[in-house]
Amino acid sequence: MKDKANANKEYNRDHPHWLDNKRNINRIIYALYLICTALFFSDFFYHKHVSFSFESWFGFYAVYGFIMCVGLVIGAKLMRIILMRREDYYDSDS
Amino acid sequence: MIAIAEFLLPLNPGLWLIIGAFVAILLPQSLSRWFAIIFPILLIPFLLSLNFGNHGTVSFLNYQLETFRLDALSRIFGLIxxxxxxxxNLYAVGDVVDKxxxxxxxxxAGGALAAVFxxxxxxxxxxxxxxAVASVFLIWARRTQKAFSAGMRYLIVQIGAGVILLTGLLVHFSATGSIDFNKIGLHAPGGILIxxxxxxxxAFPLFHNWLQDAYPEATISGTVILSGFTTKLAIYALARSYPGTDxxxxxxxxMTAFPIFYAVxxxxLRRVLAYSLNNQLGFMVVGIGIGTEMALNGTISHAFCHILxxxxxxMSMGAVLLRTGTCNGSDLGGLFKTxxxxxxxxxxxxxxxxGFPLFSGFISKSMILTAVSAEGYWGVWLVLLFxxxxxxxxxxIKIPYFAFFAHDSGLRPKEAPWTMLLAMFIAAVLCVGIGVYPAPLYAMLPYVVEYQPYTxxxxINQLQLLMFSALAFTVLMLTKIYPPELHSTNLDTDWFYRRGIKSLIVWGAQNTIAFNKFCYGIASKSVSELIDNVKQLSAEPGILSRTPALGSSVAWISALLLIILLLILY
Structure with a gap:
């Protein structure tokens, strides 16, 4: 295990990549925050062609996308309690 | 001869492909693999050069079989x-498949193509x-016990659906006298069976699990090929025969909503893709249900983009599986380096x-969503947006993130073989090409497209939805709420036939054995008691050991006859 970790370190030292740097990953995350903020407030600047009244609420798509995705993950996590079994659960069948 | 030629030419391109399958067997291995790539490509100009109409009408047992109907709907499915x-087949060269x-x-592919026409x-x-029968060999070719069992289950479901289709078409035929494959509708005889x-x-909900069960068990290139045809052929058939069915x-x-919970x-990761395949089919099924021109255009273009x-x-997950031997998110990560x-x-x-703008999903899926909102189904629209x-x-996010980024698994596999990369490159070019310039695809759709995706x-709305979805992923990851990838099996409807019915049969068998023992116990006990009794009676001076006189027997018989006579008289 330790050898593997060392080999990894050596490989990363020999093949540097900008994604190895934690600061660059943080930069990506900050860029995402910035883009989201910009998109959220862009609702001021264009005309929506709505089919349903709720579509015209300010930031509807952004809020809906965020809340539903959090809901999706939490729902799926709860499903694990009931549905998750060992990986070899069905192996005795075959 | 001329009559036969007139009947068969132009031959259904699917039949050409099936003939090509046998040619591929006869050719030496080095030629055969390139033949399998070039032959379908050669059929594309052949298909596009033909006029719309019914080619290849054949009489068979008093039925007129239309073996090759070419119209806008069948042409676009045939092309894709x-x-x-x-x-x-190009991708399969890298997987080194046998003949x-x-x-x-x-x-x-030939069977599916021929069915489209x-x-x-x-x-x-x-x-x-x-x-259906040919496809199962792509699963069995993996040559593992797991793949064999999954292929068996897959085959049973596919053939079962075939039997239902046959029953439906017989009911339909006996009531209407027609075997035409056009709009049928739910209320036609046999409509529900079909x-x-x-x-x-x-893969409708509750009938879906053959897909997630079997596809990830197929060979590396087998899964790529399987993902294209069966389900899209079913979508084509639904679009042909059930448009506008509420x-x-x-x-x-x-269908769009529930598989994504499993996917999370x-x-x-190939099973994750199978769940998301199911979800994409849901969008197409909704489009068929709406049934307006825009909705059907959306469904057909979405099927086209989706296959690619x-x-x-x-293909990309197959390359990972080929190079690392696993496709489990929990064991992968950090592959982007190599x-x-x-x-x-x-x-x-x-x-x-x-469905990012400038990529193919955007120009097709948005058409379905717009068609849904145009008909005022706000609930359905919200589900589709979710x-x-x-x-x-x-x-x-999940597929590329867990395979190529996430934590460093320490795996340093080689890049995929060049044929696989070339296949991925062409598919990627088509995805971007269609997204940037959808006009040629729109021009091939059955109805005139008056839809403008790039407004x-x-x-902006699509970007808001997607970027905030990415934000949710990031926040859940950083707060460690996101469920980790774990070695596990998640129960789905296949549990009912893999475990439920099996347990029922085992339970039934055990009880039958117990009941059998119980009955045997009673029976053997009473038989031995009976034998004991007979023994006692037969022994001197038991009643059965006596020798009755002949006279008394005659008296008994006469009495019996007298009783019968009396019964007849009254």
Whole structure:
């Protein structure tokens, strides 16, 4: 295990990549925050062609996308309690 | 001879492909693999050069079989099937497949293609089943016990659906006298059976699990090829025979939503893709249910784009499986360093399925959503919007993230073979090409497209939905709420036939044995008691040991006859 970790370190030292740097990953995350903020407030600047009244609420798509995705993950996590079994659960069948 | 030639030429391109499958067996291995790529490509100009209409009408047992109907709907499905077949076979060169698998791949694509061009239900049925039988060899070719069992289950479901289709078409034929493969509708005789058969093949909710069960067990290139045909053929058949059926709107909406929950917790990334395939089919089923010109255009173009980006995603995961021997999210990560091309192509596929502007999914899926909102189904529209965000979440982010980034697994595999990379490259170019310039695709659709995907509000709204979905992923990851990838099996409907029925049979058998023992116990006890009694009676001076006199017997018989006589008289 330790050898593997060392080999990894050596490989990363020999093949540097900008994604190895934690600061660059943080930069990506900050860029995402910035883009989201910009998109959220862009609702001021264009005309929506709505089919349903709720579509015209300010930031509807952004809020809906965020809340539903959090809901999706939490729902799926709860499903694990009931549905998750060992990986070899069905192996005795075959 | 001339009469036969007039009947058969131009021959259904699917039949050409099936003939090609046998040629591929006869050719030496080095030629055969290139033949399997070039032959479908050669059929594309042949297909596009033909005029619309019924070619190849054949009389068979007093039926007029329309073996080759070419119209706008069948042409576009035929075209994408040929492209998918060529790409799949190109990818398979890198997987070093044997001739059996190549023959199965061509026969499968040929069967599906021939079914698309079927003008009557008998031809449709025959080629649908040829495709079903040929496809199972792509699963069995993996040659593991698990793949064999999964293939068996897959085959039973496919043939079962075929039997239902046959029953439906017989009921329909006996009531209407028609075998035409046109609009049928739920209320036609046999209509429910036929939609059920198509529904099983299109992986409707509760009938869906054959897909997630079998596809990830197939060979590396087998899964890529399987992902293209069976379900899309079912979508084609539904679009042909059940457009505007309200029931499909609700079925489709459920189909878009529930598989994505499974996709979030599934560890095998090819199985995650199988769940998201199911979700994408849901969008198409909703479009068929809405049934307006825009909705059907949306469904058909979405099927076209979907085959390409789904194949691309399966290709990239296949490359990972080939090079690392696993496709489990829990064991992968950090592969972007040594597989940069596969990573890039995977991200293009992910952006396409998520419907990012400038990628293919955007110009097709948005048409379905607009058609749904035009008909005022706000509930369904909200479900589809949720599913769109969810697709990005589990296919768009999860697949590339856990395979190529996430934590460093320490795996340093080689990049995929060049033929695989070339297949991925072509698929990626098509995904971006269609997204940037959708006009040629729109021009091939059955109805005139008056839809403009690239408007400011449309692009901004889609970006808001997707970027906030990405934000949710990031926040959940940073707060460690996101469920980790775990080695696990998640129960789905296949539990009922893999465990439920089995347990029932075992329980039944055990009880039968117990009951049998119980009865045997009683019976043997009473028989031995009977034997004891007879023994006692037979022994001196028991009643049975006496020798009765002849006279008394005669008296007994006379008495019996007298009783019978009295009974007859009264």
């Amino acid at each position: 099937f040929l492209i998918a077949s060529a790409l799949g 059996l698998q190549r023959c199965a791949a061509l026969t499968y 079927a003008g009557d239900m008998i031809t449709l049925f025959i080629f649908f089943e040829i495709a 939609i059920l058969a198509f529904g099983i093949k299109a 029931l499909l709107i609700w079925i489709g909406a459920i 917790i599934e560890n095998d 980006y789904k194949a691309l995603l399966f 597989m940069p091309w596969s990573t890039s192509f995977c991200i293009i596929g992910a952006a396409s399925i998520s 599913a769109s965000a969810g697709v990005f979440h589990h296919s768009g 400011a509000y449309h692009v």
